[in-house]
Amino acid sequence: MIIRFFLVGIMSLLSTTIISQTKLPTFFGDNMVLQQNQKVAIWGKDEANISIEVYGSWGQKATTKSDKSGNWKLFLQTSKAGGPYSLIIKGSKQIQFHNILLGEVWLCMGQSNMGWTLKNTFNGKKDALNAQNINLRIYKSDRQHWHEPKTDCVTGSWLESNPTSASNTSAVSYYFAQRLQKELGVPVGIIVQAYAGTPIESWMPWEVQSSNKRSIYHKKKIESISKRQVEQLGLTIENALIKYQKELDLYTEQKSYNPMNSKNIKSPIITKPAVLGNQFPANVYNALVHPLLGFGIKGIIWYQGERNSKSVQQASDFKKQLQLMIGFYREKWYEMSDKNVTKDLYFSMTQLPSWNPAQTKPIEGVEAPWTVSRNMMLEILSNTGVVISIDTGDSILLHPRNKKPIGYRHAFNVLHDVYKKNIVAHGPYFKGQKIQKNKIILTFNGIGSGLLKEKNKKLNAFAIAGVDQKWEWAEAKIVDSTIVVTSAKIPKPVAVRYAWSMNPSKRNLLYNKEGLPASPFRTDSWSLYEQGSEEVQVFKPRKEKGYKPKDWIRPKMQ
Numbered sequence: 001m002i003i004r005f006f007l008v009g010i011m012s013l014l015s016t017t018i019i020s021q022t023k024l025p026t027f028f029g030d031n032m033v034l035q036q037n038q039k040v041a042i043w044g045k046d047e048a049n050i051s052i053e054v055y056g057s058w059g060q061k062a063t064t065k066s067d068k069s070g071n072w073k074l075f076l077q078t079s080k081a082g083g084p085y086s087l088i089i090k091g092s093k094q095i096q097f098h099n100i101l102l103g104e105v106w107l108c109m110g111q112s113n114m115g116w117t118l119k120n121t122f123n124g125k126k127d128a129l130n131a132q133n134i135n136l137r138i139y140k141s142d143r144q145h146w147h148e149p150k151t152d153c154v155t156g157s158w159l160e161s162n163p164t165s166a167s168n169t170s171a172v173s174y175y176f177a178q179r180l181q182k183e184l185g186v187p188v189g190i191i192v193q194a195y196a197g198t199p200i201e202s203w204m205p206w207e208v209q210s211s212n213k214r215s216i217y218h219k220k221k222i223e224s225i226s227k228r229q230v231e232q233l234g235l236t237i238e239n240a241l242i243k244y245q246k247e248l249d250l251y252t253e254q255k256s257y258n259p260m261n262s263k264n265i266k267s268p269i270i271t272k273p274a275v276l277g278n279q280f281p282a283n284v285y286n287a288l289v290h291p292l293l294g295f296g297i298k299g300i301i302w303y304q305g306e307r308n309s310k311s312v313q314q315a316s317d318f319k320k321q322l323q324l325m326i327g328f329y330r331e332k333w334y335e336m337s338d339k340n341v342t343k344d345l346y347f348s349m350t351q352l353p354s355w356n357p358a359q360t361k362p363i364e365g366v367e368a369p370w371t372v373s374r375n376m377m378l379e380i381l382s383n384t385g386v387v388i389s390i391d392t393g394d395s396i397l398l399h400p401r402n403k404k405p406i407g408y409r410h411a412f413n414v415l416h417d418v419y420k421k422n423i424v425a426h427g428p429y430f431k432g433q434k435i436q437k438n439k440i441i442l443t444f445n446g447i448g449s450g451l452l453k454e455k456n457k458k459l460n461a462f463a464i465a466g467v468d469q470k471w472e473w474a475e476a477k478i479v480d481s482t483i484v485v486t487s488a489k490i491p492k493p494v495a496v497r498y499a500w501s502m503n504p505s506k507r508n509l510l511y512n513k514e515g516l517p518a519s520p521f522r523t524d525s526w527s528l529y530e531q532g533s534e535e536v537q538v539f540k541p542r543k544e545k546g547y548k549p550k551d552w553i554r555p556k557m558q
Contacts, residue, residue: 022046022091025151025291026141029097031158033137033189035296036081036102039340043073043294046091053090058082058102066091075338078102078296081186099160101137103187104180105296106414108173108194109203109288110303110350113399115143115194118174119167121401122551131166135187136177138169142267143195144287145202145278152291155267158189170194172303172350175407176414183415191297193288195278199307200318202284204325209281212324214317219281226274235272244270289329294336299346299418300329301410306398309352309373311535312366312528319376322349326384348385348413349377351519353393353400356541359501362463362471366529366536368502374520378429385413388427388519390504391454391554396541402551409516412558424448424558427516433496433523440464440493440523442483448512451478454555459483461499461507466490469526471497483510495524502538505552515557 024044034040042054046066053063058079066072072091083101088094108114118124118131141156159165166174170192181188195202201209201218209215229235247268254265270276278284309315326347334343351374364371377386387409394400409426416425428444428451435441444451453459464474464487474485474496485496499507499520510518 022052022089022093022095024089024095026153026156027139027158027191027292027295028087029158031099031137031160032097032139033101033103033105033158033187034078035105035298036078036186038296039075039077039338040296041073041294041337041340042076042089043071044089044091045070046072050092053088055088055090056100057085057087073294075340083187101135101187101189103135103189104184104298105189105191106177106180107292107297107300108170108176108190108192109300110194111198111307112194112196113306113350113403114172114303115170115192115196116172116399116401116403117168118171118403120399121171121403123404124171124401125167127404128163128167131161131163131174131178133161133178133181136161136181137187137189138165138174138177138192139189140169140192141288143278144267144269145195145198145283146287147276147280147283149286149290153193153288171403172407172410173301175404176301176410179408179411180414183411183421184419191292191295193292195284195288197307198278198284198304200304200321200325201281202278203289203304204282204285204328206281208328209321209324212317212320214314214321215281218279222274222277222280226272226276226280229273233272237273237276240270240273240276244268293332294338294341296337297333297341297345299348299414301348301350301414303350303406305350305352305373305377309369310537312369312372313535315369315372315376316528318373319379322376322380326380344383346383346385346414346418348387348410349380350387350406350410351377351389353389353406354391354503354505355393355395355398355400356502356538357395358506359461359499359504361501362473363497363500364502366533367538368500369538370502371500371520372528375522378519378521383417385410385417385425386519387413388517390499390520391509391517391552393503393505394549395503395505396543396547397549398540401549405554405557408557412516424512424514424516426519427512427514428510428518430498430519430521430523435493438491438493439484439486440496441479442485442496442523444481444483444518446512446516446518447481448514448516450513451481451483452511452513452515452555453478454509454511454517457508459508459510461504461509463497463500464490464493465495465497465524466492467494469495469524495522495526497522497524511555515555517554 064074087097141153392402415421459476462474462476
């Protein structure tokens with residue numbers, strides 16, 4: 001018993017010593033990429049009131065002093081892209097990080113389709129064999145959430161791109177970074193923070209969204225579920241935290257005993273009561289975003305929305321929630337980086353792909369919330385990009401395997417909008433309409449070198465309506481850089497919609513000659529649902545035994 005207490009005392013003393021020594025969050029480490037030509041924020045913990053010096057082997061130095069709690073933060077100037085370099089941090093002890101590159105850093109976030117790994121995509125295993133690239137680095141942490149803001153992502157580490165690290169990372173993020181690195185010719189680092197099944201409410205603090213009606217509804221719903229769990233199952237917050245701590249201690253012990261196999265050991269998470277889970281407002285933000293605030297990045301790519309597009313009413317409010325989140329991220333990164341990260345941080349969003357049975361009606365209504373979600377993103381064009389993905393997806397699977405086009409299209413947005421490359425950034429976006437007797441003439445942005453039909457057949461994804469709001473399939477023809485839309489059934493047309501369904505992928509879609517698809521759009525402003533009506537929710541189609549997904553043929557991209 002005496003020996004046991006002695007060991008406990010020694011471990012406690014060692015723990016206190018370690019905590020008080022120089023320590024940085026896991027996203028500072030060997031193999032990392034730091035944003036080039038920027039004063040990048042670097043921070044950590046140490047003993048109280050101690051001098052901290054940071055040296056970059058590219059020839060820069062910065063100093064500061066830890067506060068009374070041991071926290072410190074400084075800003076180190078980086079040079080143009082290059083490396084490998086080393087970074088030395090001198091505090092109560094000295095730490096040195098090796099194999100550091102200076103280049104372009106991008107944060108990649110979202111839910112399960114952002115997290116979907118390269119090895120589980122069409123041609124992903126083959127592409128992973130060619131993923132060896134010392135100029136492409138990946139930081140990825142386990143999916144985590146917490147009820148209070150955290151200071152570190154704990155389980156993450158930087159890895160060079162190779163067949164193993166690429167296989168196990170986000171396919172969208174990998175293809176984005178791989179194309180970006182190839183086109184820019186400089187090192188690229190991606191920080192991948194994805195969490196399956198999470199709503200946008202969980203990706204930002206509550207105070208940011210507390211006046212949003214949809215967020216309020218969502219929060220009350222989770223609180224109600226949590227209350228039932230406490231009353232019926234006895235799952236108190238206190239007991240859940242005690243249980244979590246025990247699981248965390250076991251996880252830490254397993255990692256320390258078997259570090260070579262640590263990648264196969266997943267960190268514990270709390271699911272009940274629901275207020276501690278990943279659906280509750282701010283909980284994912286607290287663990288995956290808050291620790292990174294101020295880290296030197298160039299921008300963000302985002303793939304999330306399935307969880308916020310279960311009904312047309314929910315999808316209709318998605319625009320407001322996205323604007324709140326993007327505005328908050330921009331404000332906080334600008335502030336926490338000491339104004340070194342631009343205050344209009346670039347944000348590239350992914351429209352939801354095709355899913356559910358193929359379109360058969362001219363337009364779908366309340367049964368098609370995903371098309372409303374796609375349209376919401378197009379209305380947030382302020383230093384943002386939108387990736388059109390209706391020519392990807394799967395009629396059955398919520399997690400389609402054709403992720404390469406999405407990753408590349410994020411890269412096109414970024415190369416054009418951020419790095420000012422002379423390429424076509426996206427497919428045709430609706431610009432305007434002109435009514436001439438029985439026809440409507442549509443104009444577009446993003447036509448590139450010209451408009452193109454996916455197949456050498458009639459365009460058949462356009463619908464047309466008169467003032468009675470009754471939709472009919474339209475005859476649509478490419479005339480120079482416009483689309484002319486008519487219908488014998490609609491002699492006095494007033495509005496057009498294109499690809500207005502959950503899954504328009506089997507129609508003959510519109511592209512530009514660079515192989516980028518047109519976005520779904522509508523020219524009307526008619527109500528998308530009846531006010532006060534019950535919400536119609538979309539659910540997963542039944543997957544038959546032996547179902548095997550197949551990729552779709554699409555025009556070759558630039």
